[in-house]
Amino acid sequence: MSATTASAPADGGHANHRGRTGFWQATGIVAQREILIRVRSKSFIISTAIMLALILAGVLFSSVGPQLFDEDTTVATIAALAPALQGLDGVVVDTLGSADAVRQAVQSGAASAGVLQGTGASGLLVIGDRETPSAIVQMLSVTPEVELLDPNAPDPLLTYFIGIAFGIVFFSSAITFGQTIAQSVVEEKQSRIVEIMLAAIPARAILAGKVIGNSVLAFGQILMIAAVVLLGGAITGSQLLLDGLGMPIVWFVVLFTVGFVMLASLYAAAAALVSRAEDLGTATSPLMMLVMLPYIAVIIFNNNPVALQIMSYVPFSAPVAVPMRVYLQSQEWWEPYLSLAILIAFTVAVIAFAARIYERSLLKTGSMVKWRDALKQ
Template identity: 45%
Template structure:
C-alpha cells in the first residue's frame, strides 16, 4: 500500500490557489456584486446624460449692434441681445451676460484690449468671444468670420479639472475600496485562525502574492469594464470627438493604475496583518489612505499649476493621475511617462519587499498591534 503523502503545491500553484480563492469569495459577496452593478449603472447614466446634453445644447447668448442684427436674423438656437455699440457689446461679453458678440469691423478700434483691432478678412463684421468662440453660433453662419478673443486662455481650466477628476476618482475609489477589503480579509483570517491552516500548506509570501494578484485582477476587470462602457456609450450617443485625445492617455493610465494598485495592495495587506481585530484596522491603514487621498487632491486642485503637476507626475502615489492628465493636455515630453513609470515600478518592487516582510513578521502575532520595526525585524 502506497502511504506516501501528496506532493506539496509549488509556489506558483500556491499563489494561483489563493488568487482563485480571493476572486471567488469576492464574486460570492452580495455587497461587492451590488456595488459593482451600481458603479456601472452610474457610469452608464453619466455617459447617456452627456450625450443628451451634447445633443440638446442650450441657446447661445449673442449680442448684436444695429449694423449686425441682420446677420443672425432667422438663425435658431440663439438668444439675441441688442447693444448700441461695439464697445457696449464687448462689455456684455466681458461680464458674462452673453457668450459672444457680432460687431462691425469699423468699430473694432472702439474696443479696449484687442491685440489686433484692424478689420480682418473680407467680412463686414467680427465675432467677439471671451475665452473661446461658441461653436453653436459659428456653425450657423453661412461664412465663418474673423474671431477676436477678449480673454485668450493659457489653459482650458474645465478640461484640466474634469480630466484630472475622472482619472483621480477611478484610481482613488479602486485603491481605497479594494485596499480596505484586503486589510479586512487579512484580519478576518487572523481572528478565525484560518491563516494558521493556510500557512501550514502554503508559504506566507505565496499567500500575500495570491491576495494581491486576485484583487488586482478584479480591480483591472472593473477598470476595463468602465472603459468599455465609456467608449461604447460615447460612440452610440455621438460623442466621438470626446474620445479623440483620450486613446494614448487611457493606455498609460491603465499601466500606471496596474503598478500603483499592486503597490498599495501590498501595503494594505501588510497593514492588516499588524492588527488582530477589525476595530484596529483604521490605525494602520489611515496613513495609507492619506498617501492616496492627499496626492489626489493636490493634482485636482493644482491641475493648472505646471510646476506642481510636473512634480506630482513623478511621485508614485499621484503619478497614475498626474501623468495621464499631462499627456492628455500635451504637456509631457515622450520620455516623461516612461521615466515616471520606471520610478513607479521601482517603488512598487520596494513596497512589495517591505510589505512582504511586515506581513510575514506580523501574520501569526495575536493580541496587541504589532509595531512596524518589530514586524520588520521578526520577518
C-alpha cells in the same frame, strides 16, 4: 495587552516540506479564492453594474444633456431694436409696441428679459424681473477679438474635470479593493484560520495570492470603466473621448495596475499588524492619506506643468499625473516610460518590505504591532 506569537514554521514559510503546497501553486489557489469570493458576491456585482451604468449615463449626458436643456430665451423689445437682437443665437425676439409693454412682459414672465433704449455708453437698457439676465447682458456686451496661437490647446475647465475623473477612479478603486484585502487578512487572523493555512502554504504565498487576486479584479474593473467611456464616446461621436483621451486612458490602466499592486501589498501588511477589525482603521489610515494624495493634488495642480511633472515621478501620484500630462501633451515621448520604470522599481521594493512585515506579524495576536517593531524582529 501585549502581543503574543503563535508557533510558526522555522523556515518562515519558504520551504516546501512534505504536505506543504509549492509557492506558485499556493499563490494561484489563494488568488483564485479571492477572485471567486468577490465575483460571487451579489453586492460586488450590483455595485459594479451600477457604477458602470452611471459612468455610461454620465458620458451620454455630457454630450446630449446640454441639447436637452438648451431652450431659446424670449426677449421683449421695441421695433427699433428688434433687428439688432434677431441675430443672437438662442434668442427669440418678441417685438412690442411700447416700453411699458416690454416691462409688463418681463414682469408677467412672458419674456425672460427686455431690451430698451438706454442712456449709457452702449445705448441699451436690459430689463430683468428679480435678477440680472446675465446671458443677455453677455450677448450684448462688446468683447475684444481673441486669437489663440495654439488652437489645439485644451480647455482649462475640461482639463479640470478630466483630472478629477482620473483622481476619483484611482481613489475609489484603490480604497475599495485595498480595504477588501485588509478586511480579509484581519478576518482570517481573528478567526485563526490563517494558522491552518500556514500549516499548508507559505505566508508569502498567502500575501501574493491576495494581492494578485484583488489586482486582477481591480484591473478588470478599470478595463470595464475604460471600455464604457470609449463606448460612450463611440455612441455620441465625441472626438475627445475617441482620440483625445485614448492614450491617457491606456497609460492610466497600465500605471494603475502596477500602482495597485504596490498599494495592495501595503494594505495587506498593515492589516497583518492588528488582530481586531476595530483596529484596522488606525493601521490603514496612513495608506489612506497616500491614496488621497493624487486625488487632492491633481485637483489643485491639474493645469500646472511643473507640478504635474514632479507628480509623474512620485510613485503614489504617477498613475494620475502621467495620463494628465499625456492628455495635455506637456511631456517628452520618453517621460511616461521613465515614470513607469520608477513605479515598477518602487513597487518591487515595497513588495519586499510588505512581505517582511506580513510574514513577521501574521501570527501575532493582542495589541497592534508597530511597523518599526515588525521590521526589527
